[in-house]
Amino acid sequence: MKKLLVVDDEVEICEFLKAFFEERDYEVLTARSGPEALEAVDNFQPHVILLDIFMPGGLDGLAVLKRIKDRYPNIKVIMVTALETREKIEEAMRFGADNYITKPLSLEYLEKDVQEKIEVLSGNR
Amino acid sequence: MFERRPKKINYQTVLRDVARSMVRLKRPERLLKLITRYIDRELGLSHTSLVVLEETRDRFIFVDSKGSRRVPIGLIKFEMNHPLVLWFRAEKGKELKCEDFLQRSLLAKGLANGRLKMLVPERRQLYEKVKKAMDDLKIELAIPGYFKRTLIGLLLLGEKKDRKPFTKSEISFFQTLTQDCSMAVKTAEYHRSLIDKNVELERQLKEIHNLRKKEQETYYEIMRSLAQEVHAKDPLTYGHINDVEYLGLKTAEELGLDLTGRKRDILSAGLILHDVGKIGIPDQVLKKPTGLSGEEREIMKTHVDKGVKILEPLTNFKEVIEIVRTHHENFDGSGYPLGLKGDAIPIEARIVSVVDAFHAIVTSRCYRSNRSVELAFDELKKCSGTQFDPQVVDALIRMVHKEKVRRGSGFFNLFTPS
Numbered sequence: 283m284k285k286l287l288v289v290d291d292e293v294e295i296c297e298f299l300k301a302f303f304e305e306r307d308y309e310v311l312t313a314r315s316g317p318e319a320l321e322a323v324d325n326f327q328p329h330v331i332l333l334d335i336f337m338p339g340g341l342d343g344l345a346v347l348k349r350i351k352d353r354y355p356n357i358k359v360i361m362v363t364a365l366e367t368r369e370k371i372e373e374a375m376r377f378g379a380d381n382y383i384t385k386p387l388s389l390e391y392l393e394k395d396v397q398e399k400i401e402v403l404s405g406n407r
Numbered sequence: 408m409f410e411r412r413p414k415k416i417n418y419q420t421v422l423r424d425v426a427r428s429m430v431r432l433k434r435p436e437r438l439l440k441l442i443t444r445y446i447d448r449e450l451g452l453s454h455t456s457l458v459v460l461e462e463t464r465d466r467f468i469f470v471d472s473k474g475s476r477r478v479p480i481g482l483i484k485f486e487m488n489h490p491l492v493l494w495f496r497a498e499k500g501k502e503l504k505c506e507d508f509l510q511r512s513l514l515a516k517g518l519a520n521g522r523l524k525m526l527v528p529e530r531r532q533l534y535e536k537v538k539k540a541m542d543d544l545k546i547e548l549a550i551p552g553y554f555k556r557t558l559i560g561l562l563l564l565g566e567k568k569d570r571k572p573f574t575k576s577e578i579s580f581f582q583t584l585t586q587d588c589s590m591a592v593k594t595a596e597y598h599r600s601l602i603d604k605n606v607e608l609e610r611q612l613k614e615i616h617n618l619r620k621k622e623q624e625t626y627y628e629i630m631r632s633l634a635q636e637v638h639a640k641d642p643l644t645y646g647h648i649n650d651v652e653y654l655g656l657k658t659a660e661e662l663g664l665d666l667t668g669r670k671r672d673i674l675s676a677g678l679i680l681h682d683v684g685k686i687g688i689p690d691q692v693l694k695k696p697t698g699l700s701g702e703e704r705e706i707m708k709t710h711v712d713k714g715v716k717i718l719e720p721l722t723n724f725k726e727v728i729e730i731v732r733t734h735h736e737n738f739d740g741s742g743y744p745l746g747l748k749g750d751a752i753p754i755e756a757r758i759v760s761v762v763d764a765f766h767a768i769v770t771s772r773c774y775r776s777n778r779s780v781e782l783a784f785d786e787l788k789k790c791s792g793t794q795f796d797p798q799v800v801d802a803l804i805r806m807v808h809k810e811k812v813r814r815g816s817g818f819f820n821l822f823t824p825s
Contacts, residue, residue: 292479294477294479294480294482295479295482298477298478298479298482301476302543364481385481385482386466386468386469386481386482386483386484387482387483387484388483388484388485388486388489389483389543389544390489390540390543393543
């Protein structure tokens with residue numbers, strides 16, 4: 283089963299993406315904050331993570347990204363954010379993000395990208 | 408809702424009214440939301456969404472979405488190559504005879520029964536992509552909104568609760584609504600852009616006006632200091648040009664002249680600038696105290712025309728230029744350059760003529776005293792009615808007497824050398 287973790291502080295976005303990917307035969311878990319996300323990664327072991335940058339609660343998406351990549355370099359992390367500054371993108375890439383998608387996003391592109399990440403992983407195995 | 412006839416009519420009327428009123432509204436976003444909320448409440452579809460073209464960014468974004476399968480605002484965009492956008496921009500679905508709307512069930516049927524197999528692969532591909540896009544967002548019905556043949560928005564509707572297909576009348580109603588919404592959005596945009604343009608234009612006009620004013624003020628300041636230079640260089644007048652201005656304004660008051668508004672400024676400028684043309688007179692002529700030859704006298708007379716030419720760029724100073732032009736006219740018509748007579752000479756010029764002469768006589772004496780003032784009065788009286796307007800001469804003499812009483816010996820400070 284393809285496992286996807288969606289991290290966004292907006293409930294609506296989490297629920298929408300969860301429903302969307304579940305219909306495409308993904309097992310989907312959602313997290314609303316940095317700490318919640320880290321816990322979910324440990325317990326759920328997702329293949330791909332969709333990770334928002336701006337989240338309340340002290341631990342933002344970039345900090346979460348760094349911790350995940352330190353411990354699980356194989357998990358593919360796609361940043362999904364409304365932030366579009368050069369610095370943020372460069373920082374995310376330095377921390378090992380596998381893609382950087384800005385909101386509003388093209389649903390077709392997101393689906394394709396997640397699918398590709400899964401294919402790369404299964405090819406590696 | 409559509410099953411119950413009275414309710415249906417009521418709801419359509421309400422929505423139509425809302426749509427109509429939108430056309431006049433400056434901020435249709437709120438009414439677009441009202442529409443989605445209304446459809447959602449009355450029809451209870453799985454979702455009711457509106458996407459609108461963002462012209463500056465070449466993409467469509469969701470402005471509102473309601474219902475259980477609603478699309479989060481700000482998450483999704485349709486780029487210009489999105490299948491639904493491509494379809495409505497170029498294809499208009501003629502092959503399926505569903506022009507100006509797309510219904511997923513019809514599309515699915517068409518794809519399933521092979522009617523579309525005759526199409527070239529690219530077109531069939533588009534059909535499939537459109538269907539997938541509708542599946543992705545749970546869209547049962549998509550209605551395009553056009554403005555002047557440009558696709559500017561889409562009304563996207565999910566399934567009804569009972570999963571029954573939309574009826575023809577429902578679809579045509581949604582089409583009307585979407586068209587009205589498009590008109591409202593565009594009208595508001597146009598309205599806003601007009602207001603913006605107006606504001607900008609007014610700002611620019613104001614700026615131009617201010618620049619012009621500033622330019623004129625600067626030019627006036629330059630002329631003023633030029634006039635002071637000339638005045639100081641003239642052997643007949645040692646005093647400050649401001650003294651001439653002061654005496655002139657006082658005389659005008661004594662005459663009971665109307666000095667409200669610009670009139671005071673005009674007289675002031677005339678008193679200060681009347682001899683500015685002397686800047687163009689050679690020093691050997693200008694500085695000669697007495698005994699000008701006939702030729703030199705003619706040269707001297709040209710300062711009037713020269714002054715007029717120098718002041719011409721001051722477009723707000725038409726009246727001042729007239730004063731400069733006529734300040735050497737004599738009351739009996741014996742002056743220059745035109746030989747005007749009496750009232751034909753502007754009153755301001757008649758004042759300049761008297762005040763300038765008085766000031767010159769008083770300041771050319773080494774000792775400013777009662778005696779020099781009396782001498783000046785004699786001189787003015789002698790030429791009253793010929794060179795000078797008698798009324799102005801009388802007014803000046805009256806005014807000086809009053810000032811002397813008021814100021815005492817301080818009066819002569821008026822004529823201190825600059």
